[in-house]
Amino acid sequence: MPTARDIVDQLSRLLPPERVLSAPSDLEHYGRDWTRQVAPAPSAVVLPGSVEQVQALVAWARRTGVPLVPSGGRTGLSGGAVAANGEVVVAMDRMNRVLGFDAADRRLRVQAGVVTESVQREARARGLLYPVDFASRGSSQIGGNIATNAGGIKVLRYGLTRQWVSGLKVVTGTGDVLDLNQGLVKNATGYDLRHLFIGSEGTLGFIVEADLVLAPQPPEQQVMVLAVPALEALMPLFDRLRSGLVLGAFEFFTDQALSHVLAHGGKRPFQGSAPFYVLAEFDADDEAALACFEAAADAGEVADGVVSQSRAQAAELWHLREGITESLASRTPYKNDVSVRIGEVPAFLSRMQALFQREYPQFEVVWFGHLGDGNLHISVLRPQDMAADRFAAECGRVTRLLGEVLHEMGGSISAEHGLGLLKKPFLRYVRSEEEIALMRGLKRVFDPDGILNPGKVVDL
Amino acid sequence: MPTARDIVDQLSRLLPPERVLSAPSDLEHYGRDWTRQVAPAPSAVVLPGSVEQVQALVAWARRTGVPLVPSGGRTGLSGGAVAANGEVVVAMDRMNRVLGFDAADRRLRVQAGVVTESVQREARARGLLYPVDFASRGSSQIGGNIATNAGGIKVLRYGLTRQWVSGLKVVTGTGDVLDLNQGLVKNATGYDLRHLFIGSEGTLGFIVEADLVLAPQPPEQQVMVLAVPALEALMPLFDRLRSGLVLGAFEFFTDQALSHVLAHGGKRPFQGSAPFYVLAEFDADDEAALACFEAAADAGEVADGVVSQSRAQAAELWHLREGITESLASRTPYKNDVSVRIGEVPAFLSRMQALFQREYPQFEVVWFGHLGDGNLHISVLRPQDMAADRFAAECGRVTRLLGEVLHEMGGSISAEHGLGLLKKPFLRYVRSEEEIALMRGLKRVFDPDGILNPGKVVDL
CATH class of the missing domain: 3.30.70.2740 (Alpha-Beta Plaits)
Incomplete structure (x- = not known):
């Protein structure tokens, strides 16, 4: 393997030199994700600006044996984007353009480096919704969302990222560019490689572009937070709410979790306290919400509760749940x-x-x-x-x-x-020996030289 | 390869002899699907009753080199279930039990041979909906639906079969039994093999069991059929209806298609005729439907139309669209x-x-x-x-x-x-050379001996 010095020199001939970073602060910044458990140690960081540059990087990696770590917003929590062993980090930050919108298909075509929140904003500007949502929306990139099949807070109604991807452009570990499914609703022509790349954590190829399907805007949403006195009440309450309301989220936290958010400036939702809380989001319906609440109270499933009466209040209530991770981050x-x-x-x-x-x-x-x-x-x-x-x-x-x-x-x-x-x-x-062996077989098909995100998901 | 005689003898030692068929009428019946373009010529037909028997068949096929053709309801239209070259047809008809229902997950676990319409009925009996639907529902089996990622008439609202499968049990071409995703909503543990099997047309493994997610019952549906005077009006009309109604289906047929259905006993929906027709299904709303119709008429997008006022009338209107294939079948x-x-x-x-x-x-x-x-x-x-x-x-x-x-x-x-x-x-x-080469690579991983449905999808 070439030295770090050689690596930077060689990369600077492949890409514009200002797109090759090697300052210690850059290596640290781009070499880690939100896990903070593994010390970052990449050889260099590159910021390609085109599919061709990504291909050139893959060809270089195959030639030199220096592995590549695909990198999005690095908000991951399992170290999937960590470069701890002299790899080259390939950050998609400069491939962050919206490539087009098709109203008939409600299809937004984006480069992989577009930030999730920007996708949501682009959708809203067109009267539509990109429904995958989670607390790290402001930093995470769509390529990373797809590579991890991101879930989040609206899965109950909208499913995971997988459901909203109708096309993918990827660069495989052999440098092939694949244009997968092309934004079609229906395409029954053999194995759906698109779905194999979704959730593959950058170990089979680089996601460079995606077609995202946007949803119609839902009706106005309301949020309620309920105090739940006992663990046994949680699932009956879930059943009650999904029968009585059009439910979009059913989130849960303990009193201990709440106390951390309150200590970080969160606002107590009501006077009473309980060992558990539920946050439910639903198509606004004050009457139905009240009926559900009263029935749940009668059944002993809830001890106290509040229903949002404005968007600002809904956001405040959401913060009680979404703020937990942040309130614990310093620990x-x-x-x-x-x-x-x-x-x-x-x-x-x-x-x-x-x-x-x-x-x-x-x-x-x-x-x-x-x-x-x-x-x-x-x-x-x-x-x-x-x-x-x-x-x-x-x-x-x-x-x-x-x-x-x-x-x-x-x-x-x-x-x-x-x-x-x-x-x-x-x-x-979770996965049997047979499954793990098959996953290795797939890895060999797409990345025979093992240059993509080595050590993650499965070994070659 | 052993003779047909030997094959039947050997299979009769693997399975109860009454589960091995070789009469010419059985070979013809089980050796073809609805395509009717390829002459069936299997060596034998077997009807396994358990996962273990399917495994035994795979082991036998690897030993003898006699390939297997997985077979469901054989309603396919591309010859995916045709056995034209001395293969053994493995029909799932006897693996047709509902294995369980979980109300909290709205999850129905079934064997692969359950008929689609039975799944729909089982869902309805539990106040829920299995939303994949198409004209061959009375014959097609759920294993075949999954193997082809069946679409049909409700894709607009509910997506394809893929979206409703939360777990799969499969037997691969090496005889391994895989229990994929186990009915979980969220499971980010590497490559999602479940999605690779969905749509693989029996070339990677046998689907033997599935977890199906059921949907809540939608509100009452209404159907309208509209006469459309010009091709150019179709998509503006689609846009108008999906803005003004909660649309579940937007189907299309020509006057010529209609004439075949009418010749086969269909009932003309209204006096006027037009070169094109649209059938739309939507959450019942007479007022909104009328408003859409009037606006579309004013815009010159429709010349005539009818909105169903009863379930019976809705079914009659649906028959105009769903009856087309049948009305042409004899040709x-x-x-x-x-x-x-x-x-x-x-x-x-x-x-x-x-x-x-x-x-x-x-x-x-x-x-x-x-x-x-x-x-x-x-x-x-x-x-x-x-x-x-x-x-x-x-x-x-x-x-x-x-x-x-x-x-x-x-x-x-x-x-x-x-x-x-x-x-x-x-x-x-549709698929690039690189994609086809990768598909071959995947085939080799799951079916290295090429014993599963050879000649379909890709060659080894």
Whole structure:
């Protein structure tokens, strides 16, 4: 492998020199994502401006054996975009143009580096909606969203990113440019490679362009936050709300999670408190909301609650849920992101609670998540007096136990954060040996030289 | 390869002998699908009753080199389930049990041989909807629907089969059993093999079980049929209806298509006639429907129309569109099933009309389809005095010309019927050489011995 010096020289002949970065601050900035668990150590960072430049980089990597790490907004939480071993980071920041809009197809064609929030804004400007949404919308890029099949807070109504991608342009690990599905609704012509790239975390190819389908704007939304006295009430409440309202989100957090948001400037939603809270978003309907609330109160499922009466209030209520991650960020928590089938949520929650009480007696564990999708986020906080190494080892040990529970229940050890570097060791709790072998076979087809994001998802 | 006699003997030791069929009528019945273009010639037919039996069949096929053709309801229109070369047909008819229902997940677990209409009925019995629907619902099986990613008449609102499959159990070409995604909403753990099997036409593995997600029942639906005086009015009318109504279907047929249905007992919807008709289904709303109709009439987009006032009338109107295929069946038409992006529909329709007027002056060409998805079905009728061979050759020639038009416009030569045997020769008009090479690579990963549905989709 060439030296870092040689690498920068060679790359500066492939790309305009100002698109090749090697200052220590750049290497650190572009070499890591939001996981903050792995020390970044790329050889260089490049900012290609065209598909041809991406192809040239792939050809160079095959020639030299220096691997490439595709990089979007680096808001990932599993280390999928981390470059820790002298790789070259290929950041899509300069491929950030909207390429076109087709009103009949409600189709927005974008380059991979467009920020998620910009896609949402572009959709809104056309009276439409890009419905994939999550807290890191202001930094994450659409290419990364597709590479991880991003989920978020509106999956209940709109599904995951996968559902909104009608075309993809990719550059494979052999440098081929593929124009996949071309924005068609129907195209039954063999294996749908588009769906293979969605969620592949940059290990099969670079996503360089995408056709996004936009949805009609939904009616005005309202938000309610409800205080839930017992774990057992959560799923009956979910069932009640999805029967009585047109539900778009059913989010969940504990009183402990709320206390962190309140400590960071969040506003208490009502006087009463309870061990659990639910945030529900729905097609505005005051009367139906009140009826649901009253019935839930009568059934003992809720102890208190509030329904938004303005957009500003809805945003405030959303902040109680969306602000959790940020309120914990300074503690760099160890994170689990797990899912089970919706029907398994109550059983899983009790087993998880018992596990944590047994295994984490000394740690603060904050949990919250997208309960309507069976998806729970768990943040374990390191005691101030514990060394980071020992803490990580402990959390890894308990994650393996959690993996066993999930394996037994048919759940997943990574619901929406991908495998990256951090979750890959736990893959066998979700996917069988046969599946993992097949995934390796696929990797060999698309990236025979192993130059794309090595060490992530599967090994060659 | 063993003789047909040997094959039957060997299979009768693997499966209960009554599950091995070899009578000429069985070979003919199970050896073909609705295409009726290729003479069936399987060596035997087997009806496995369990996943283990399917595995045993795969192991046997690898040992003997006798290929297997997975077979559902055989309602396909591209020859994907045809066994024309001494293969063994593996019909899923006896794996037709509903395995379970989970109310919280709205998840129905079924074996692959359950008939589509039974799935719809099972959903309805639980107050829910299985929203994939098409004319062959009474015969087609869910495994075949998944293997072809079936579309149909409700794609506009509900998408294709892909969207409703949250888990798949498959037996690969190496005999491995994979339990894919297990009914989870969110599972970001590497390449989603489930989506690779969906639409793979039985060339990568046998689909043996599936988790289907059911939708809430929609509100009461109404249907309108509108007479459209000119091709140019179609897409403005689509835009008007999808703005003014909650639209679930936007179907299209020509006056010529209608005349075939009327000749087969269909009921004329209104006195007036027009060169084109549109059938729209929407959330019942008489007032909005009338407003749309009046505005469309004022704009010259419609000349006449009717809105259903009862379910019976809605079904009668639907028959005008759904009855077309049946009304032409006795003529065994040559079929094209093409798609373009919705915005390209008007340009495509004019180019297609010009092409057919030039190349098919002597043939009757009937066209209709799912215009809201950019999907058009074309049936070319053989003149009584023309030999079948010459007719097929002529249609093949014109299909290549049509393929060139579609290639230029970024469309597809098979929108929802799959490639099978009949469309495979036209694959290069939709998928690049690089894509086809990658598809071959995938085939090698899942079916290295080439024992699964050989000759379909791609060659090994």
